Amino acid sequence: MKNFAGYSVSDFVLEESFQQWVLDPTPLRDAFWHKIIAENSQVAEKISKAKEIIQLLQNDSDAPTPELTNSLWDKIREETIHQKPLPKPLYESPKSSRSNSWIKIAASVGLFIGLLAGITWYLKSQPEDYQTAFGENKDVILPDGSVVKLNANSNLKISKDWSDKQTREVWLTGEAFFTVTKHPNSGNAKFIVHTNHLDVEVLGTEFNVAYSDTSTNVTLNSGKIKLDVHGNDNSEVILMKPGEQVVYSTNSQKTNKKEVRPASVSAWVNNRWMLESTTLSEVAAKIKQTFGLEVIIPDPQLASEQMTGIIVTNNLDEVLQAISTIYSLKVTKEDNQIILTK
Numbered sequence: 001m002k003n004f005a006g007y008s009v010s011d012f013v014l015e016e017s018f019q020q021w022v023l024d025p026t027p028l029r030d031a032f033w034h035k036i037i038a039e040n041s042q043v044a045e046k047i048s049k050a051k052e053i054i055q056l057l058q059n060d061s062d063a064p065t066p067e068l069t070n071s072l073w074d075k076i077r078e079e080t081i082h083q084k085p086l087p088k089p090l091y092e093s094p095k096s097s098r099s100n101s102w103i104k105i106a107a108s109v110g111l112f113i114g115l116l117a118g119i120t121w122y123l124k125s126q127p128e129d130y131q132t133a134f135g136e137n138k139d140v141i142l143p144d145g146s147v148v149k150l151n152a153n154s155n156l157k158i159s160k161d162w163s164d165k166q167t168r169e170v171w172l173t174g175e176a177f178f179t180v181t182k183h184p185n186s187g188n189a190k191f192i193v194h195t196n197h198l199d200v201e202v203l204g205t206e207f208n209v210a211y212s213d214t215s216t217n218v219t220l221n222s223g224k225i226k227l228d229v230h231g232n233d234n235s236e237v238i239l240m241k242p243g244e245q246v247v248y249s250t251n252s253q254k255t256n257k258k259e260v261r262p263a264s265v266s267a268w269v270n271n272r273w274m275l276e277s278t279t280l281s282e283v284a285a286k287i288k289q290t291f292g293l294e295v296i297i298p299d300p301q302l303a304s305e306q307m308t309g310i311i312v313t314n315n316l317d318e319v320l321q322a323i324s325t326i327y328s329l330k331v332t333k334e335d336n337q338i339i340l341t342k
Contacts, residue, residue: 005040012050022054130156134292144181149269151175152290167192175210177266197248199228208266219245221262229255273311280305291316296339
């Protein structure tokens with residue numbers, strides 16, 4: 001870990017991890033910097049001043065106003081006064097000493113304004129990244145009020161620069177359930193979910209998207225959806241109505257539309273799997289996607305057996321207990337594998 005005890009205000013302002021904490025605080029960053037302050041009480045005031053400088057620049061990153069510049073000058077003057085004087089050169093003109101100091105201060109102001117304006121713009125333009133671990137679900141509230149329920153082992157990226165004047169876009173890997181609001185105060189109501197093989201364009205609706213290396217499934221609960229399939233040589237546009245599911249196969253590069261019960265597909269939102277003639281091998285695939293463990297079924301006939309019912313998915317042990325009870329199976333755990341046998 002860096003030694004922050006000897007940092008000046010300007011050192012903190014130019015410290016990348018400090019900038020990220022001020023401009024984009026997270027619980028992890030809060031914990032880190034609060035620990036630094038607790039362990040180094042002598043830098044608390046410097047951190048406060050540095051934080052204020054960055055926040056001033058953040059509020060007007062396009063062009064610093066005279067008031068902003070004057071405020072920054074005051075902050076840097078305070079720091080300069082409390083710093084130890086630099087050693088004098090062998091010869092120095094009496095008139096040049098003070099002017100050189102102010103030149104350095106002016107250069108510092110220009111550096112802060114230029115550098116931090118760029119940093120602020122960069123951080124704001126970077127996509128916000130939401131990730132779930134195996135066995136974890138997460139609710140993500142988007143800037144427009146839309147809600148995304150992110151399933152286990154999934155990733156959602158959204159742009160930080162989310163305005164009413166442009167299309168709302170997110171990028172998904174894994175599975176998520178979307179409740180999309182209509183675009184406020186704008187005629188441009190597009191909301192697009194991007195996956196590797198297709199884009200989902202919606203207008204105020206609820207739908208489920210599940211992306212994996214082998215397939216992409218889109219299930220519409222309510223509203224309207226337009227799919228732009230770009231995973232094959234010939235692009236395809238598909239219009240969906242509630243109760244329909246479109247499955248894109250990565251291997252065949254073809255789509256298949258069918259009617260389903262949307263509540264069954266999105267039951268995972270409430271920590272449930274609603275199984276309807278689902279094979280044990282398909283359940284094994286769900287376990288791998290959700291909990292990250294490989295499920296081995298040595299008997300092909302057993303793997304093809306189907307089950308219908310509801311399984312609670314709060315944790316892996318409950319899932320395995322339900323499967324064991326329904327099929328009268330023996331469940332064996334070895335390293336990162338689960339073996340199912342009669």
